[in-house]
Amino acid sequence: MKYKRVPLIVYLCLLPLLISLGIWQLNRAEEKRVLINLKEQRQATETLILSANMPDKAEVLLYKPIQAVGHYDTSHQYLLDNQVSKGRVGYFVLTPFRLKNENKAVLVNRGWLPLGKSRADLPDVKVDIKEIMITGRINRFPSVGLKLAGAEIPSNSWPALVQVINTNVLAKQLNCPLFSFQIELDKQATNGFTREWQLPQTMTPEKHVGYAVQWFLLAITLTILFVKYGFKKLYD
Secondary structure (H helix, E strand, O other): OOHHHHHHHHHHHHHHHHHHHHHHHHHHHHHHHHHHHHHHHHHOOOOEEOOOOOOOOHHHHOOOEEEEEEEEOOOOOEEEEEEEEOOEEEEEEEEEEEEOOOOOEEEEEEEEEEOOOOOOOOOOOOOOOOOEEEEEEEEOOOOOOOOOOOOOOOOOOOOEEEOOOOHHHHHHHHOOOEEEEEEEEOOOOOOOOEOOOOOOOOOOHHHHHHHHHHHHHHHHHHHHHHHHHHHHHHHO
8 A cells, every 4th residue: 555655755746846946947037037138238328437436346337338548557467368269278368457547457358369389388468558548348257167276376477377367366466456357348449359258158038938848848747647647546
């Protein structure tokens, strides 16, 4: 008799799980819709003017267009290592941009360059020293899947190689406060390299809805099989 209850127990355990997974996917779909709308709204907002007294809140400023006046620190540049573009390994070139008449800087991502013939063969990252106005958008720094100890410490020579960007560490090295975000340089701007800026790749709302439908269909299929099993046992 005990064994006859096993199908019922399995059914009662699996059905709520399948339904809850479907509901979770629907909730994720709605979260993604809200996030996409937020990104579109921010990108459509009026261009911000970067100044030292601007609140340094990356999450609030993400993807907003921005412009800044100042000059590149040509003596101190960073090569963010292990960045891939179209299957090739290379670097993002991050150059400190010192704001005009202010003791603060922001790292400008001037784009991607390929790895040379060897790690010792560093790319040419020369940039104009004159005062200019730059335009771009605010974004986080690229992240890594596994952060190794010391990855945020840049090499001693210039341009300095670094695996992970930590603005607190770099600010001490530059002896100048840094914003906690980067500016991705506009594609049309001068002094840049390969720039194919993308929003973080996330699953679309439609895919989440598709997965939700699959979970609900599995719940329905499980119910049909359980009912058939019950009728079969009833008439056996």
